[in-house]
Amino acid sequence: MQRLTLIFAFFAAVCLSGPHAAADAVRVSVAVNGQAQLPIAVSPDAAGEVRVAAQELADTLSRISGGSFQLRTEPVEAAIFVGTLSDFPQLPFDTAFDLNADQRDQFLLRTFDKSLYLIGTTPAAVECAVWDLLHRQGYRLFFLTDTWEVVPQKATIDVALNTTVRPDYITRQAPRGAPWSDRELVRRWQKRNRMNSSFVLNTGHAYGGIRRRNKQAFAEHPEYFALVGDERPTGGDAKFCVSNPGLRKLVVADAVAQIKAKPTQDSISMDPSDGGGWCECDACAAMGSPSDRALTLANEAADAINKLELGPKYVGMYAYNDHSPPPNIKAHPRVVISVATSFIRGGYTVEELVSGWQSQEAVLGIRDYHDVFAWSHDAPRRARGGQIDYLTRTIPWFYEHGARFMNSENMDSWGANGLGYWLTPQLLWDVENAERVDALIDDFLSKAFATAHEPMREFYRLLNLDHDSVRSHEDVVARLYRQLQEATTATTDERVLARLNDLVLYVRYLELYGEYRAASGKDRQRLFEQVWRHAYRIRDRMLLSTVALCHRDRFRDRSVTVPEQANYSVPEADNPWKSSRPFDDAELRDILEAGIAANQPTVLNFDARVFSADLVPATRLGLAPVKPGRYDNRNRGRQQVFTWLPKDAREITLQVTGGLIAHYRDRGPVRFALHSDQEVRLEAVATDDSVPPDGEPRSVVLRSPHQGLHRLEWNDGSDMTQVVWPDDLPMTVRSTLDEPMRLGGRWDLYFYVPEGTSIVGGYSDSTRGRLVDGAGNLQFDFGTLDAAGYFSVNVPEGQDGALWKFVDSRGSRMLMTVPPYLATSLETLLLPREVVAADQQDH
Numbered sequence: 001m002q003r004l005t006l007i008f009a010f011f012a013a014v015c016l017s018g019p020h021a022a023a024d025a026v027r028v029s030v031a032v033n034g035q036a037q038l039p040i041a042v043s044p045d046a047a048g049e050v051r052v053a054a055q056e057l058a059d060t061l062s063r064i065s066g067g068s069f070q071l072r073t074e075p076v077e078a079a080i081f082v083g084t085l086s087d088f089p090q091l092p093f094d095t096a097f098d099l100n101a102d103q104r105d106q107f108l109l110r111t112f113d114k115s116l117y118l119i120g121t122t123p124a125a126v127e128c129a130v131w132d133l134l135h136r137q138g139y140r141l142f143f144l145t146d147t148w149e150v151v152p153q154k155a156t157i158d159v160a161l162n163t164t165v166r167p168d169y170i171t172r173q174a175p176r177g178a179p180w181s182d183r184e185l186v187r188r189w190q191k192r193n194r195m196n197s198s199f200v201l202n203t204g205h206a207y208g209g210i211r212r213r214n215k216q217a218f219a220e221h222p223e224y225f226a227l228v229g230d231e232r233p234t235g236g237d238a239k240f241c242v243s244n245p246g247l248r249k250l251v252v253a254d255a256v257a258q259i260k261a262k263p264t265q266d267s268i269s270m271d272p273s274d275g276g277g278w279c280e281c282d283a284c285a286a287m288g289s290p291s292d293r294a295l296t297l298a299n300e301a302a303d304a305i306n307k308l309e310l311g312p313k314y315v316g317m318y319a320y321n322d323h324s325p326p327p328n329i330k331a332h333p334r335v336v337i338s339v340a341t342s343f344i345r346g347g348y349t350v351e352e353l354v355s356g357w358q359s360q361e362a363v364l365g366i367r368d369y370h371d372v373f374a375w376s377h378d379a380p381r382r383a384r385g386g387q388i389d390y391l392t393r394t395i396p397w398f399y400e401h402g403a404r405f406m407n408s409e410n411m412d413s414w415g416a417n418g419l420g421y422w423l424t425p426q427l428l429w430d431v432e433n434a435e436r437v438d439a440l441i442d443d444f445l446s447k448a449f450a451t452a453h454e455p456m457r458e459f460y461r462l463l464n465l466d467h468d469s470v471r472s473h474e475d476v477v478a479r480l481y482r483q484l485q486e487a488t489t490a491t492t493d494e495r496v497l498a499r500l501n502d503l504v505l506y507v508r509y510l511e512l513y514g515e516y517r518a519a520s521g522k523d524r525q526r527l528f529e530q531v532w533r534h535a536y537r538i539r540d541r542m543l544l545s546t547v548a549l550c551h552r553d554r555f556r557d558r559s560v561t562v563p564e565q566a567n568y569s570v571p572e573a574d575n576p577w578k579s580s581r582p583f584d585d586a587e588l589r590d591i592l593e594a595g596i597a598a599n600q601p602t603v604l605n606f607d608a609r610v611f612s613a614d615l616v617p618a619t620r621l622g623l624a625p626v627k628p629g630r631y632d633n634r635n636r637g638r639q640q641v642f643t644w645l646p647k648d649a650r651e652i653t654l655q656v657t658g659g660l661i662a663h664y665r666d667r668g669p670v671r672f673a674l675h676s677d678q679e680v681r682l683e684a685v686a687t688d689d690s691v692p693p694d695g696e697p698r699s700v701v702l703r704s705p706h707q708g709l710h711r712l713e714w715n716d717g718s719d720m721t722q723v724v725w726p727d728d729l730p731m732t733v734r735s736t737l738d739e740p741m742r743l744g745g746r747w748d749l750y751f752y753v754p755e756g757t758s759i760v761g762g763y764s765d766s767t768r769g770r771l772v773d774g775a776g777n778l779q780f781d782f783g784t785l786d787a788a789g790y791f792s793v794n795v796p797e798g799q800d801g802a803l804w805k806f807v808d809s810r811g812s813r814m815l816m817t818v819p820p821y822l823a824t825s826l827e828t829l830l831l832p833r834e835v836v837a838a839d840q841q842d843h
Contacts, residue, residue, distance in 0.1 A: 667717025
């Protein structure tokens with residue numbers, strides 16, 4: 001425990017500030033009636049960052065008050081003093097900074113005599129001090145672009161402050177910007193939201209860099225690479241044979257060389273390369289798990305670089321992928337482990353990983369995922385970064401359990417997640433802001449939308465707070481359009497209208513995206529082009545991950561293509577899909593009016609529920625087997641099913657016949673893609689396009705490096721394909737309002753009604769079929785519907801916790817109050833893990 005106390009003496013970060021001035025603070029006039037009252041004083045020896053921060057303070061105070069604030073470097077009697085402690089070593093008052101060891105980014109805001117002091121312990125702290133002061137005056141940069149900047153107009157500025165501040169999280173790189181983000185805009189936004197830190201924690205995949213810096217040694221010693229099967233792969237993601245003494249000596253020497261080359265750096269990374277491929281030699285196996293081996297290298301590197309006596313030096317590493325489970329060895333006191341919240345192994349929860357690594361005395365950070373385009377496609381209500389309840393729950397919890405570093409992957413998805421993106425640094429700065437989040441949201445709404453704040457409150461409730469209800473895509477789009485229309489009638493402020501116009505264009509993307517995802521064949525390609533064109537045209541508004549959508553093939557569904565002449569790299573002048581033509585008022589008005597007319601909100605007589613896509617076999621419920629159902633294995637277009645691969649048989653063998661409609665055999669081969677959420681590259685683990693559309697049966701084998709849950713997609717261009725599924729593997733279909741099932745022909749499929757369910761509700765696009773409960777009693781005849789629509793069935797006593805069945809059905813059934821997963825039997829059904837965990841003890 002003494003060791004942990006010493007660690008946290010360094011990394012403890014407590015917010016000491018409050019919104020009120022201390023009782024002994026004097027009041028100082030900064031501007032009166034549009035006239036600056038004080039110059040801004042900086043030391044002639046101030047660091048460049050300090051000078052830039054002081055100039056930004058002068059410029060922004062001038063914009064707020066109308067006065068002209070001047071920078072001074074010569075001695076002055078009264079001023080706004082901006083700098084570090086070393087810039088102003090003779091302050092006229094005592095400071096409350098904790099300067100023990102490496103406590104770094106602290107600042108004070110103090111009015112004293114006739115001056116205002118913004119003094120930080122580091123240049124980064126000075127930058128935070130400047131924007132903290134401006135934040136207190138009402139300045140905001142909510143999203144990345146100038147449209148979302150709020151500059152209050154205050155001809156008179158009086159300040160009374162006496163507060164010392166340091167942030168809760170030492171590094172606050174969440175959100176940190178997508179790889180293709182406009183870096184200047186991201187850096188500006190981060191600085192103005194106090195995300196600067198003088199401590200840099202390096203955590204990126206490091207083995208590749210070690211290999212590149214030591215090419216000759218690895219060429220001479222292939223035994224330094226991991227043994228995988230009978231080979232030692234040397235590719236980009238190759239692992240090391242950590243048990244090899246020569247390899248460990250090389251890695252330590254490389255770490256020492258990095259620090260010597262740049263003695264001022266705080267840390268180096270020792271995170272393993274991405275993916276699997278850990279060494280299978282006996283000596284490495286004897287060392288323990290991948291976590292034990294990775295931590296061994298990190299520990300030895302940390303020990304070596306701290307013996308250089310160049311000050312405290314840290315080694316960063318993730319708890320991620322195969323090296324996410326807690327190790328069996330202690331962590332060096334200067335190894336920082338950032339626990340990943342996704343792509344984790346061993347059946348652990350994030351909470352268990354935090355506890356497990358902490359028990360081995362690791363200093364903790366968090367590697368979160370605010371948004372990943374492959375998971376959300378910039379749609380609302382999907383990404384963690386837009387889920388306010390997730391942010392307010394996890395950020396304080398991680399802090400309470402020792403985390404002091406944060407970085408998180410995100411996209412340019414400011415349309416869907418902007419509010420959450422802005423709130424995140426406020427929470428990381430002071431975790432107690434989680435208790436004041438309603439006030440922070442009010443601040444956002446009132447400053448960004450002024451008199452239009454109430455309709456926009458509902459807009460952002462739908463985007464970021466309404467996560468416990470199931471809504472169709474059309475319902476969400478319809479409601480968002482209507483809130484924007486109400487907001488536009490509630491303001492004449494051009495700045496507010498510009499922000500509303502941004503959001504109109506974002507909702508238009510949602511509308512186009514929904515139409516595209518619901519289409520097939522040529523219509524799907526045509527509508528994808530519309531989405532692409534719209535995303536490109538609004539790219540400078542930073543509402544969408546335009547590069548991911550338009551340029552990155554890895555994120556595109558395999559049923560659409562981008563013609564060569566429309567490739568993202570083709571200049572706009574030569575690209576028929578690219579246009580930067582601005583949207584005028586008439587076009588924006590037409591989009592809003594047409595969107596309202598085309599999309600209608602839904603009113604239901606039941607409460608829909610949200611279920612996870614983390615599926616496990618339904619056999620764990622212990623229910624009695626049922627008579628198998630049926631489905632037509634000949635279908636057209638894009639299909640998606642879920643399966644579960646056992647540890648000892650991680651492959652699927654399919655019997656596939658393409659081109660069952662002879663006159664459509666010009667659509668190309670049947671394209672298969674097998675996905676696993678355990679695949680850290682977010683790409684398919686196996687693909688196949690070997691089946692031509694010729695009506696002849698062929699075998700397709702898809703292999704995975706992972707066990708457990710997988711998703712299989714295939715697309716035949718709508719020329720009809722027969723896929724015969726193996727009898728020994730589960731095959732489950734998901735059917736939601738956003739992703740309806742696409743089975744053709746007649747079918748009889750089961751679904752599960754969890755314990756405590758009172759209503760089975762959903763949507764049917766067909767009037768053919770019946771619904772029977774677990775006892776075989778008829779509960780609903782879809783023939784009684786006049787047309788496609790919603791259905792609602794009361795659950796009889798004793799018929800919850802049972803398998804129900806759709807009988808002799810056609811079309812799609814989208815389930816909204818029960819898990820939206822259907823299969824032919826108990827043995828082939830997969831269900832959300834949380835449902836099985838809750839109900840299995842009752843069976």
